Amino acid sequence: MQGIGVSMKTLKLKVSEYDIKVGKIFRIKKLTDMExxxxxxxxxxxxxxxxxxxxxxxxxxxxxxxxxxxxxxxxKLGSFELVIRNVGKLTQVLHNLKEGDEVxxxxxxxxxxxxxxxxxxxxxxxxxxxxxxxxxxxxxxxIDNRREFGKVTILLGCNSPKDMxxxxxxxxxxxxxxxxxxxxxxxxxxxxKGNVGLITSxxxxxxxxxxxxxxxxxxxxxxxxxxxxxxxxxxIPERQILVxxxxxxxxxxxxxxxxxxxxxxxCKDGPIFSYDQIKDIKESI
Amino acid sequence: xxxxxxxxxxxxxxxxxxxxxxxxVAAPVAKGYHQFAFEEVTSGDQISLDYIPxxxxxxxxxxxQIETIATYDISKGQNMRRVVEYEEMVLFGVHTCDLAxxxxxxxxxxxxxxxxxxxxxxxxxxxxxxxxxxxxDEYASCGLMQNHLPKGGYDLxxxxxxxxxxxxxMHTLQGEKxxxxxxxxxxxxxxxxxxxxxxxxxxxxxxxxxxxxIEYEKIPELFDKVYDSTIWDELGKKCLACGNCTNVxxxxxxxxxxxxxxxxxxxxxxxxxxxxxQNEEFAKVAGGENFRPQRASRQRHRYFRKFRYPIDRxxxxxxxxCGRCSRTCMAEINLKETLTQLAKEQGMENPNAGYRS
Numbered sequence: 001m002q003g004i005g006v007s008m009k010t011l012k013l014k015v016s017e018y019d020i021k022v023g024k025i026f027r028i029k030k031l032t033d034m035e036x037x038x039x040x041x042x043x044x045x046x047x048x049x050x051x052x053x054x055x056x057x058x059x060x061x062x063x064x065x066x067x068x069x070x071x072x073x074x075x076k077l078g079s080f081e082l083v084i085r086n087v088g089k090l091t092q093v094l095h096n097l098k099e100g101d102e103v104x105x106x107x108x109x110x111x112x113x114x115x116x117x118x119x120x121x122x123x124x125x126x127x128x129x130x131x132x133x134x135x136x137x138x139x140x141x142x143i144d145n146r147r148e149f150g151k152v153t154i155l156l157g158c159n160s161p162k163d164m165x166x167x168x169x170x171x172x173x174x175x176x177x178x179x180x181x182x183x184x185x186x187x188x189x190x191x192x193k194g195n196v197g198l199i200t201s202x203x204x205x206x207x208x209x210x211x212x213x214x215x216x217x218x219x220x221x222x223x224x225x226x227x228x229x230x231x232x233x234x235x236i237p238e239r240q241i242l243v244x245x246x247x248x249x250x251x252x253x254x255x256x257x258x259x260x261x262x263x264x265x266x267c268k269d270g271p272i273f274s275y276d277q278i279k280d281i282k283e284s285i
Numbered sequence: 286x287x288x289x290x291x292x293x294x295x296x297x298x299x300x301x302x303x304x305x306x307x308x309x310v311a312a313p314v315a316k317g318y319h320q321f322a323f324e325e326v327t328s329g330d331q332i333s334l335d336y337i338p339x340x341x342x343x344x345x346x347x348x349x350q351i352e353t354i355a356t357y358d359i360s361k362g363q364n365m366r367r368v369v370e371y372e373e374m375v376l377f378g379v380h381t382c383d384l385a386x387x388x389x390x391x392x393x394x395x396x397x398x399x400x401x402x403x404x405x406x407x408x409x410x411x412x413x414x415x416x417x418x419x420x421x422d423e424y425a426s427c428g429l430m431q432n433h434l435p436k437g438g439y440d441l442x443x444x445x446x447x448x449x450x451x452x453x454x455m456h457t458l459q460g461e462k463x464x465x466x467x468x469x470x471x472x473x474x475x476x477x478x479x480x481x482x483x484x485x486x487x488x489x490x491x492x493x494x495x496x497x498x499i500e501y502e503k504i505p506e507l508f509d510k511v512y513d514s515t516i517w518d519e520l521g522k523k524c525l526a527c528g529n530c531t532n533v534x535x536x537x538x539x540x541x542x543x544x545x546x547x548x549x550x551x552x553x554x555x556x557x558x559x560x561x562x563q564n565e566e567f568a569k570v571a572g573g574e575n576f577r578p579q580r581a582s583r584q585r586h587r588y589f590r591k592f593r594y595p596i597d598r599x600x601x602x603x604x605x606x607c608g609r610c611s612r613t614c615m616a617e618i619n620l621k622e623t624l625t626q627l628a629k630e631q632g633m634e635n636p637n638a639g640y641r642s
Contacts, residue, residue, distance in 0.1 A: 007309045007372050010353075011405065016367035017398050018354050018542075018555070061357040061365060062546040062553050066571070087571045102363040130572075221574060248570050250542060253398050256560070257539030258567060260590075261576075263597040282512055283576065 017253050020059055020104030021046075026079055028099055031165050035130075036095055037071070038082045040103065045078040048105075051112025052138035053244055053272045057252045058082065058094070059104035066090045067249040067267070069134035070108060075144040083133045083165065109252035110271050113138045113216060113242065121214045122150035124206065124236075126227055128157045128199050128219025132165055134244055135218045140169070143179070152179040153206055157199030157219070160185050161192045199223065203230040210235040218244040224285040228275055238276035245271050245284065288455040289473035289481075292443075296469035297451070298329035303467055304375055308411075311346065312377040313339055323376070332378060334445065337421035338607045342535035343376055343383050347390055347407055348559075354402060354542075355555040365555065371406040375463075378415040382427050382607040384438035386535025387412065392599045393538055411459060414439035418484060419491055424608030426621050428492035428639070431501060432605050434485070446480045494639040496606075497621050499628040501638075504602065508593035511627050512585070520623065521581025523616040528561030530587065530610035530618070536603040537561070537590075562586050588623065 027039040042048065048056070050070050059065040066088070072081035086095045097103070115138065123142060127135045142149050154173060158164055163185075173181040182202050184195035195202065199219070215231050217224065224243055231241050247259035247266040254268030262281035264270060278284035292300055304310055305327045313336040314324045321336040323343055355365040379387070394403035414435060417427075427433040435442050440460030443451045452473055455461040464470045499507060531537040541560040546553035560567065563583050568576040577583045591604040604620070611619040628634045 007374070008370055009372065011369050011371065013367040013369055013401060016354070016401055019367055020363065020365060022363045059363070061359050061363055061555070062544050062550070064544050065542060085571075087573075091571070104363045104365070220572075221576075246570055246572075246574075247576060248568055251540075253400075254396065255393065255400060255538070256541065257562060257590075258541075258560070260586075260594075262589075263594045283582075 017251075018106065020106050023103050023105045025097060025099055025101050025103065028097070031083065032163060034087075035083055035085050035165060038084060038094070038103075039072075039079050040082065040105065041079045042105065047077055048074070048080045048108055050074055050080070050108035050137075052115060052141045053113040053134055054108040054110045055134075055249070055252075055267075055271070056080075056082070056105050056107035057109065057249075058090075059106065060090060060093055061104065063093050064090050065104075065106070065250075067109070067252060069137070069244075071133045071136050073137050073140035073144060075141055083130075085130065107252060109249075109267055111269065113272055115141060118214050119145075119148045120150065121240075122209060122212050123152050124208060124213055124215045124231075125152075125154045126199060126203070126215060126217040126219070126231075127155070128223040128227070129159065129163070130165070131218035131220065131223075131244070132156060135216065136166060136169060138216060139173070143173075143176070146178055150212060151208070153208070154179060154181045155199060155202045155206070156181070156183045157202070158183075158185050160187045161189050198226075200226045200230050203227070203234065206234070208234060208236075211237065214240045214242060216242050221246060221285065228285070238279065239274045241275040242272055243275065243278075243285070245273060245278075247271075288461070289478065290453050290455065290464055290470045291446075291450040291473045291477050292453060292464075292470055293450050295449075300467060300469045301329035301332065301377070302327065303469070304377075304463065309372060309374040310377055311343075311374060316340070323378075326377075334378065334415065336378070338380065338382065338425075338609050338612070340613075341533060342386055342607070342609065343379055344386060344390055344535055344538070346372075346374065346376060346410060347387065348394075348403055348538060348540070348557075350559050352402065352557045353554045354557055356552070357544075357555065358552045360551045369402045369405045371409050373409045375411045375413060377413045378443075379412055379439065380415060380417055380421075380607075381435050382425070382430075382432045382605040383535050384412070384414050385430070385432040385436065385605040386607065388438045389536040389595075389599070389601070389603050389605070390538055392601070393536075396598075411441075411463060412439045413460070414442040416442065416444040416484075418445065418488065422608065422612070424611045424619070424621070425606060426496040426604075426608060426624075427606035429495045429497050429499075429501060429624075430602060430604055430606035433488065433492045444481055444484065446477065446484065448476070448480050450477060452477050452481050494637070497624045497628065497638075498634045498636045499624065499638050500635060503633060504592050504624075505596045507627055507631055507633050508589060510631050512589075514627060514630060516623065516626050516630060517581045517585040520584040520618055521579055523618055524563070524580040524584050525616050526563050526565060526580050526583065527615065528563045529613045529615065531561040531563055532559060533609040533613045535605055535607055535609070539567075562590070584618070 023040040249267040254265040259266035315333040357365040394400040442454040595603040
């Protein structure tokens with residue numbers, strides 16, 4: 001009698017959705033005690049060709065895979081950047097890697113911000129905490145294509161001044177005369193001279209033309225409800241409020257089920273949703 | 286033109302042995318305690334034709350519990366060798382509920398981006414369906430889900446007639462080839478077709494009334510109303526979060542991906558493994574937030590994934606009515622009871638709801 005597995009055949013696949021590209025870590029920069037920035041170069045400096053707001057699945061064979069937002073703009077050619085917080089098994093191993101080490105990359109995945117639909121509109125960016133990581137991609141994209149957009153306002157909220165992730169970018173943005181950059185911290189320190197308070201406190205003071213404004217909001221899930229309330233108060237239309245939702249993404253292909261929000265797969269239909277898409281889905285925000 | 290042939294029952298063992306001499310054959314086998322499982326067989330006498338839904342549905346052949354998707358050797362860098370493991374086999378004796386389950390999986394894994402591993406495996410399995418002439422037990426709701434009669438999804442379909450024969454519907458060319466080369470297969474005559482029609486007519490009467498007092502068409506509307514129902518809290522209090530219901534479900538396909546290094550710590554393999562939305566960690570993200578921390582919210586999610594979400598995505602229910610989740614639940618959470626309670630709560634109960642076509 002034939003046993004199970006005797007007739008099992010193994011076929012080598014030429015293409016697979018789980019295929020990885022080998023990326024080389026070109027640069028590592030420590031941003032805070034918890035976060036490091038990894039600049040990654042694909043073979044032959046091939047561009048990742050992502051949209052701002054998309055993510056990649058990074059893999060280390062023998063350790064596993066995890067999804068990470070892409071933090072650099074697609075206008076940066078030849079390499080891309082991920083900002084990774086040391087919170088789990090894979091990220092701990094990643095934090096111990098050195099420049100020149102290799103990682104596996106799948107993606108980019110997800111829908112990304114509809115940057116071409118945003119052209120011609122005013123943009124209001126609202127970043128809470130680590131939400132600045134994906135938002136930095138679309139902010140720098142906007143700055144590199146500044147002519148195509150109307151008024152640009154960036155609101156940033158952090159726990160405390162030492163949690164500021166991208167001080168170089170923030171310095172540059174605050175000096176740029178063609179955009180309005182405001183920043184607040186929940187808790188100040190003796191050297192802090194800026195605003196203290198929640199990010200929602202910055203919104204009422206912003207001068208905007210609601211009908212021609214798209215708001216791009218990324219932050220921890222508790223933030224959305226309160227920020228969206230303020231934005232609706234400002235009469236920004238529901239379909240012009242774009243959020244990036246965080247869920248447990250695993251396969252990135254809309255199959256494995258972990259990231260489901262109502263009828264949507266966050267990894268495939270999202271992670272960017274307009275408020276009118278998700279307002280009736282009770283488990284969304 | 287419907288194409289039918291017949292097999293006399295006395296030749297059934299020989300027919301199965303004949304196929305098994307060429308290909309692996311898996312079929313329902315009795316495991317004792319009124320439990321059945323799909324297993325490899327070499328002769329017809331090992332098969333339990335009169336069986337209730339197997340412990341695990343046939344999905345285990347289409348998406349194995351553990352499935353290698355790549356092998357690697359890190360001494361050669363971060364490259365991996367993508368693989369698919371598959372078997373050429375015949376799956377015999379699949380009930381109409383499980384045929385519907387396979388059709389659901391086909392949809393999920395054929396949606397862009399297509400899952401290559403699943404599709405290669407699927408294309409190497411010949412499916413032979415087998416008709417139930419009556420209810421298997423009180424847990425089944427195949428009448429409600431309209432899966433009590435064959436609706437495709439098979440290469441061949443066997444019906445056990447009362448005239449000492451199986452009548453076989455040849456649905457595909459691949460199925461036709463399989464029976465055409467057998468010496469035991471004969472042409473169906475008028476009386477065989479008549480016998481089949483009589484049987485189907487009797488079946489329509491047996492399955493005439495829905496097992497749950499609600500119209501099939503109204504289920505999505507019901508679920509649009511019940512997200513905040515307290516019935517989910519009742520389920521949450523009972524549920525043990527063991528994940529049995531999703532493991533035995535013919536349409537649950539959630540999985541996780543892991544790496545398993547070999548003892549040399551250089552080589553290893555990457556595999557997919559069944560996961561369950563009932564596990565506490567399922568919707569938890571790296572930062573620690575859990576989007577479905579209560580058992581009630583996870584049970585609700587399971588029901589919505591059967592009766593509401595797939596309507597938008599695939600225009601069909603992902604419940605086949607097989608009854609496995611209720612049969613296996615240690616806490617006695619019963620799908621038919623839950624649906625009845627929800628219908629009552631929303632005033633959508635219709636005691637005469639039933640299959641009318």
